[in-house]
Amino acid sequence: MKLHVVPNITELVSSSLLHQNILRFHRQPHRLAKCQYDIIGSDKIPEYQESVIDVDLRKKVRHEVIGKDTQACLTLWEFQTLVEACNKSKGFQDAILEFKLPEGFELVVEPWPYGGLDVGAENQRYFQGLCFAQDMNNKNADSNFYAYPLPIIPVMDAHKKEIVRIDRLATGGKGDSMTGQTHSERVLDHCQSAEYVPEMIAGGTRKDVKPINITQTEGPSFKVTDESLVEWQKWSFRVSFNPREGAVLHDVRYDGRSVLYRMSISEMTVPYGDARAPFHRKQAFDFGDGGAGNCANNLSLGCDCLGVIKYFNGVIVGSDGQPKVHPNVICLHEQDNGIGWKLVVQFIITLANYEYVFAYKLDTAGGITLEVRATGIVSVVNIYPGKTSDHGNVVSSGVLAQNHQHIFAARVDPAIDGHNNTVIYEESHGVPHNKKTNPNGNFYEIRKTTVNESSGLDANPIDHRVFKIVNPSKKNSHSGNPIGYKFSPLPTQKLLAAPGTLQAQRALFANHHVWVTKYQDDELYAAGRFTLQSQLEQGGVHDMAARKDNVEDEDLVLWNVFGLTHNPRVEDWPVMPVEIYQVQFKPSDFFERNPAIDFPSTKNQASVLVQNDCCSEKLYTS
Amino acid sequence: MKLHVVPNITELVSSSLLHQNILRFHRQPHRLAKCQYDIIGSDKIPEYQESVIDVDLRKKVRHEVIGKDTQACLTLWEFQTLVEACNKSKGFQDAILEFKLPEGFELVVEPWPYGGLDVGAENQRYFQGLCFAQDMNNKNADSNFYAYPLPIIPVMDAHKKEIVRIDRLATGGKGDSMTGQTHSERVLDHCQSAEYVPEMIAGGTRKDVKPINITQTEGPSFKVTDESLVEWQKWSFRVSFNPREGAVLHDVRYDGRSVLYRMSISEMTVPYGDARAPFHRKQAFDFGDGGAGNCANNLSLGCDCLGVIKYFNGVIVGSDGQPKVHPNVICLHEQDNGIGWKLVVQFIITLANYEYVFAYKLDTAGGITLEVRATGIVSVVNIYPGKTSDHGNVVSSGVLAQNHQHIFAARVDPAIDGHNNTVIYEESHGVPHNKKTNPNGNFYEIRKTTVNESSGLDANPIDHRVFKIVNPSKKNSHSGNPIGYKFSPLPTQKLLAAPGTLQAQRALFANHHVWVTKYQDDELYAAGRFTLQSQLEQGGVHDMAARKDNVEDEDLVLWNVFGLTHNPRVEDWPVMPVEIYQVQFKPSDFFERNPAIDFPSTKNQASVLVQNDCCSEKLYTS
Missing domain, CATH: 2.70.98.20 (Copper amine oxidase, catalytic domain)
Incomplete structure (x- = not known):
């Protein structure tokens, strides 16, 4: 059995005693570190444990085996594992091929926690991937892939590091079946580019924005x-x-x-x-x-x-x-x-x-x-052309932003x-x-x-x-x-x-x-x-x-x-x-008066009037 | 009968026709001015009227005699009339003398509209004065007179320009009678100075405020x-x-x-x-x-x-x-x-x-x-020492801020x-x-x-x-x-x-x-x-x-x-x-996308890091 330790430097673990006394006596408490780790073996489900270490005394002061009905928080490298599992999964890759992504488009899998696990599956640690396609024809990694949602979610078992299920997503709208209504070919044909990097958008950026600067020539007051x-x-x-x-x-x-x-x-x-x-x-x-x-x-x-x-x-x-x-x-x-x-x-x-x-x-x-x-x-899913939905708002062609x-x-x-x-x-x-x-x-x-x-x-x-x-x-x-x-x-x-x-x-x-x-x-x-x-x-x-x-x-x-x-509006897009x-x-009634009353009434010296060539200074009456 | 005209240049008087057409045809409407005036005589109640004049045609296009159950809005010079009426009223001046204002304190009458008039008094036009004393020992006209409220309200008949009633104000607190409970001597003894001009407050202003400037070196974008x-x-x-x-x-x-x-x-x-x-x-x-x-x-x-x-x-x-x-x-x-x-x-x-x-x-x-x-x-009235009230909060000694x-x-x-x-x-x-x-x-x-x-x-x-x-x-x-x-x-x-x-x-x-x-x-x-x-x-x-x-x-x-x-708190004072x-x-869903999406993603060039001498740049962990 191996010990795989992931120490997590969290804040000071407080105790009632410390909580009461720190402020009163300004006594420096011992420095404590919480270690969060799984004990793992080849044939068993990892056991999640936490220890608190007194760093000054170099001593473990608390140890806890966490119950099996809870899951330790995710680590960001598990997200990477999901992406790798998708790459390795033939079933998933075949499913992606069915979509016939347009030329120059690449798959993007966005890892998500799995939400609440179904009853009976408590020992499973799952992750799900929301899938999109990114238009890489312009070779810009910031191209907005959310504009091209794919109606599929791979589910990974994190212990096995394998894709164990592939969910097909409904792509229908009002009046369509809530289950099974999906499409698997050319699902991106009706989607549109929706770049969010201003410099990438069609028509370019507006040109009339002049800078607003905050200057503190004497430095900050803090x-x-x-x-x-x-x-x-x-x-x-x-x-x-x-x-x-x-x-x-x-x-x-x-x-x-x-x-x-x-x-x-x-x-x-x-x-x-x-x-x-x-x-x-x-x-x-x-x-x-x-x-x-x-x-x-x-x-x-x-x-x-x-x-x-x-x-x-x-x-x-x-x-x-x-x-x-x-x-x-x-x-x-x-x-x-x-x-x-x-x-x-x-x-x-x-x-x-x-x-x-x-x-x-x-x-x-x-x-x-x-x-x-x-x-x-906003988080979006694919919806077929001409459809609207009770589950969200269509914010762009083919893109349903869910409520x-x-x-x-x-x-x-x-x-x-x-x-x-x-x-x-x-x-x-x-x-x-x-x-x-x-x-x-x-x-x-x-x-x-x-x-x-x-x-x-x-x-x-x-x-x-x-x-x-x-x-x-x-x-x-x-x-x-x-x-x-x-x-x-x-x-x-x-x-x-x-x-x-x-x-x-x-x-x-x-x-x-x-x-x-x-x-x-x-x-x-x-x-x-x-x-x-x-x-x-x-x-x-x-x-x-x-x-x-x-x-x-x-x-x-x-x-x-x-x-x-x-409930998203079109303006929430992209x-x-x-x-x-x-x-x-x-x-x-904490203070005996407005505590800001002694703030000096200095005039700001940096503000200026607009120039005459920009704005009429004439009297107007209406 | 004299005609006393008070023309009031309000905005364009719109008509349904204009309302519909201005935007569509960009046709300049005629310029209209509304005149608001009283027709007054020595022995009758003034009659309030309004006329609309087409300034281009130099012609009256509408005329209205306003019903007697309404009052024209106040004019600020009526407030001055109230102050003068107070000065002329012996009854009121005698009442003020009773208060025995401290040495160097002067009476301040703050004119207010009278609120809703009692049934049966419809033809009367009244104003009321909230009374305070101002400490003029330091000869500063900005000294906060609200800190010294006097329990008296003179009421002026605006037609007669005379004080017609003097209301004595309750100065009691919880458990005291709601009527008649007032005090008329040395009512300011328990009040305290509460200057709001920062430079006048005891202890002076704080010294560690450094300026925050907004500079727009290229001018505004508007x-x-x-x-x-x-x-x-x-x-x-x-x-x-x-x-x-x-x-x-x-x-x-x-x-x-x-x-x-x-x-x-x-x-x-x-x-x-x-x-x-x-x-x-x-x-x-x-x-x-x-x-x-x-x-x-x-x-x-x-x-x-x-x-x-x-x-x-x-x-x-x-x-x-x-x-x-x-x-x-x-x-x-x-x-x-x-x-x-x-x-x-x-x-x-x-x-x-x-x-x-x-x-x-x-x-x-x-x-x-x-x-x-x-x-x-906050609007305050006098309250006797040691009292609290169901009608407001005591924000300073002698000063009840009313709910x-x-x-x-x-x-x-x-x-x-x-x-x-x-x-x-x-x-x-x-x-x-x-x-x-x-x-x-x-x-x-x-x-x-x-x-x-x-x-x-x-x-x-x-x-x-x-x-x-x-x-x-x-x-x-x-x-x-x-x-x-x-x-x-x-x-x-x-x-x-x-x-x-x-x-x-x-x-x-x-x-x-x-x-x-x-x-x-x-x-x-x-x-x-x-x-x-x-x-x-x-x-x-x-x-x-x-x-x-x-x-x-x-x-x-x-x-x-x-x-x-x-419901005022002490911090609302002064x-x-x-x-x-x-x-x-x-x-x-007014727009087809976020209308700000073409805003350029320029970095602000004027922001700076704090200097090392002010703040530690060292890594901290807690």
Whole structure:
């Protein structure tokens, strides 16, 4: 029996003791590394294990054999294995030949996780390949292959490294059979080129765009010391990076006062709504399945952020088990905010067709905004000419963009002037006209509800429901209210998959907009530690909440779930204009006044009027 | 009988004929001016009239005697009359003396509209004054007088130009009587200085802010010709300004294709929720009562917008009835949008304590965003030491910031490739698990509903309700769907005042998020033409919708209502951090692909890395 070790340098494994004490005593905890590995043999199914090593003591401090009903997250080199298995599979290659690809077109296999595995197949580790053809007649590797979808999906058994099944995809439309309706010849004849590299498109690029530059001649107002300690406009925080979550903020303070212990994007799921098998297997968990940090872009100057930029590197694990520097995965820069300024910690991930830009934005008024921007290319399948579909929108000839959802979960571990916090929600309600409390009809009342046990809660914008994370032991000297931060969850649509079915069971976290749970070590992931091929969310927020822990005046964690039901429009093709989601955490009686009030009222000196030759300066009246 | 004429140069008065023909024939319509005036006499109540003059023909083409149950909008010089009346009123001056203002403090009277007038008082034209004291010991006219609220409101009869009543304000808190509970001596002793000019605050300004400059060395990408025609990145539109609505966009086109005929902010109401009389009279209609354009700021370089700026002037009417240039009331500039760019048409209004920044933002992906930012100073009243209140939040010693709402109405007159349009709304709904249409549980369906008669409709984010304005006669060649623009109304709280009471009756428009009405001439105002002292919304969207006009394949108007229930937090004092609301109109199968796809992928050349002395460049791992 061989030991195949894949050490994974994740963030510090925290313990309750550390969690309580790090901030208080500023004592350096021992450095811990988590090793994730399979124990494999020629004739058995690999056994996935995890060990935690105290690097200072050079000692294993925890060891765990993971149950057989879960799958370790995918490694990116398994994707390469899928491509190789496709190349080796005669059945698959024969199927591709049937399509009679046009001259100069080449096959592209895009590896995907397999989605939720069917009951009874638990020990199998599968991957699926979405297939496209790329027009290589112009020899440009950036030519958009998504414009030529092939109606076939090869499925690989990752243990055998073999293609074990080839699914034929339906290519029909409204009124056509949901099964078996496929085409296997000249399926690309009706497809059209749809380049996304602007310089490759027919007609060329527009010529009248002049540069907008951000210049900071005196340098930035932020400072980075001790490798990860960022200080800016009374804010201070640590930034870290790990292969699963990407950029994480720690120990976020304003003017020395603690606001957050930790803030991260915890999970996202992208379930597809096309009812025709095997499309229900298109459901990625982009953080749990393969690691958002692993997919982080290496940012480069002048592409992603403007102005004076600080990049941070990360570390991931290579296929040889060695740590590998992942350069420029986080970008730090300042932005003018129209009124006030903000500091942006940003990372971008590319997951097959999609791109997500995640940002933590701290502003001069004490607010923290979590922003997700979705762009990239919508996931498409082949549809026959003249057809339309109930499962998506035809965005280009032969190309059906399937309806889907993106549902995100952020994890916020608050520390509002200390770890013992309480979540309350407030609503504003009209009051019936009455002589005693509402003699003139204009009164409305604020109703407050304390969340006393761990639970899932929902947005309610119609009653202006606002959640507040407060420190019940500390009162604002003016208002008498407990000091806190507030946020209004985005009232976005929840998961649409039918309750009890595979897609729904895997993403129980998507059933509420807000979860409040009691802090426990290692509970970082909204959909649980193991999402790859899961059949049920295990150890996710649903389970954490089900403990019905006391969360009043406690070390609690707040989870925020929001998302986008994405029924594609033609304009989403070939590259989707960015969709932006922002969740704003704002001080609410945390400070004794607007903390930005001491911001100098300097006039910007670099702005200029347009030149007369460009624009009339004459008075106009209309 | 004298004729006292106050001509008001508003925008072109459109007629159905013009509305239909201007775009088609590009024929210059005659120039029309609306004159608004009172006919006054020594012993009678002034009679308000309006005339429309054809300036080219020098002829009156319309004349209207306005009914006695409505009041003409206020003129800003009536505010000055209130201040003078206060100065002349012995009763009021005696009342102020009772307060025994501290040494060096001076009285400030802030004029407000009177809110809705009581039944039976219809012929009265009243104004009220909110009273504060300003600390002039440092001789600075910018010292924040809102920090010292006086519990008194003088009421002026505008016809008599006399103070006719002095209301004493409650200064109690929870448990205290709602009426009569007031204090009249040394009411400012417990109040504290709260300067908002940063240079005046104790402790001074922060010193570590370095400039962020926007430089456009090659100039802007936009072009302004013919005084008001703006062209930018395939967009073209006219911008105009009028005293009531401020900046308005007209004839908005992309690549020559019509998108909107006209877009404006139509109305906003700010009702206060303090149940104690006379606070129910704090309900402004900031567009209808006095005109947002009249209150527009004169913008100045380096203060409001960064980069290369084009300012537009407006024209308003002075107290002598003469037209008066209102310089730099609109700002036009480009902004980097993170991904893509946008063009911003912005104006800022100051209404007593509040400031609103309104912007129309056009982006390179064919989107139009309407943005409202609210900032300024929350409206406050005096509260006795140690008290808290159900009617607001104590934001500083002695200062109660009252709960209130801001409810905005935007008017969108669409012309999606022509005037005949239809509004539909789409929702996404889960489908029960069933063998026929949802065998795997992941399917969801899109349900479409056509709005066929004029009506009020609501946001429904939980079902992902999206409104589409389509041209039913034109289909997208890929999807087969009618071409259109979509938007998701913000699901903000509606008006909280008890139905049937004065505040609610005056703002029936605030009962729905979306109204669809049939276009009719002169229907520009969501709460009706006359809001000042109204007792009931008349001729507003509620009445327009009640006609039950056919709006399918018709020249329709879409109204969007959204707002903020603002229960102040301490951080809103002394200046409220900006609250931002955005409504986004996006092409939905209007184009044949993403219209931004031909944007060149140029790298920005001006961005730089931080210097080593500022930030560690070392690899960090955590």
